[in-house]
Amino acid sequence: MSSFDYKLLAALTDVIELQSFELAAKKLFVSQSAISQRIKSLEEYIGQPVLIRSQPIELTAAGEQLVNHFKKVKQLENELAPVLSPDKPLKPLKVSLAVNADSIATWFIQAITPVLKNNRVELNLMIEHEERTLDKLRTGEAIGAVSVIEKPLKGYRSFRLGKMEYCLVANTHFKNKYFKKGVNTESLKMAPAISYDHKDDMHVRFIAKHFKLAASEYYCHSVRSSEAFVELAKQGVAYCLLPKLQIANELASGELINLLPDNELIETLYWHSWVLVKGINKSISQQIVKVGQQQLAS
Structure with a gap:
């Protein structure tokens, strides 16, 4: 294989990001059949399918x-642009990061605030469960990710940040209503909990x-907001696991x-992050x- x-x-x-051959064609100012032909040519070139x-x-x-490679190349091009063309108006550098909700909160x-203040950056924060953020690196959707997984993907490296400490909390009214005789198997069956979504197994693993x-x-509510966890617990409608850093x-x-x-x-x-x-x-x-x-415990 000589070159791409x-x-x-x-x-x-563009087809995978827009989930449409038609929209990809409009973005690239070509016909839909031209997009189909490009995908076919790519598959013939590498000798295997690239899309399902x-x-x-x-x-x-x-x-x-291939998508991961292309996005890395585009990232390098974006970083070189102000060096190669210093007189041209500087376009914002697009940066996509995959982060868990608790870190965001x-x-x-x-x-990231200092970098955003001092540079023209167009940020895309993808909020994912801390066990799934690396999927965004694997597909090339993100260039960096916060994860509970230590081992980096090929071409990436990992840095230990620290420990996020969680505790099971509720307000006084909720505790007196559901856990008056303590937190046990029977009381937990009656008390409403909260998890981030149906794929979030942190609460499930803990219990x-x-x-x-x-x-x-x-039973367990699904709420895709770490801040909402806090508010629901404070309102006395559920108990949940929360980072101690968030509710100090x-x-x-x-x-x-x-x-x-x-x-x-x-x-x-x-x-x-990418090597x-x-x-x-x-x-x-x-x-x-x-x-x-x-910020995190050592």
């Missing part, structure tokens, strides 16, 4: 690697570990109560590691 035709890779990337033509449209393993915004209860044995004031004032101070959950977080990261992206990575290590 990047028009073909651009077509593949389903709903939604999915990438094959080979297609995933606690320390992450503080980490299973300490009380041998399966998820089907109690509520715990200190007694507005929220640690239901199981002897049984807390600790997740170690890691920052993953060849440079320029603004490198500054972002360095700032994330610095603030993460400052």
Whole structure:
């Protein structure tokens, strides 16, 4: 294989991002049949399919690697633009990062703020469960990710940030209503809990570990907002696992109560970034590691 035709890779990337051959064609100012032909030419060139033509449209393993490669090349081009053409108006550098909701709600915004203030950056924050953020690196959708997984993907490296400490909390009214005789198997079956979504197994793992209860044995709201977790717990309508860093004031004032101070959950977080990261992206990575290590427990 001599070299890639990047028009073909651009077509593949736009089809998967827009989930439409028609929209990809409009974006690239070509006909829909031209897009189809580019995908076909790419598949013939590498000798295997790159797309699964389903709903939604999915990438094959080979297609995933090609899109990842193309996005890295585009990232390098964006970083070189101000050096090669210093007199041209500087376009914002597009930066996509995959981060878990609890980090967003606690320390992450503080980490990236200085870089956003001092550089023209168009930020795309993809909020994912901390066990799934690396999927965004694997597909090339993000150039960096916060994860509980230490081992980096090929071409990436990881940095230990620190420990996120979680405790099971509720307000006084909720505790007296559901846990007057303590947190146990029977009381947990009656008390409403909260999880981030149906794929979030942090709460499930915690309850299973300490009380041998399966998820089907109690009921649990799904709320895709870490801040909403706090508010629902403060309003006394549910109990939940929350980062101690996020609710330090509520715990200190007694507005929220640690239901199981002897049984807390600790997740170690890691920052993953591309080995060849440079320029603004490198500054972002360095700032994330610095603030993460400052804010999270060692």
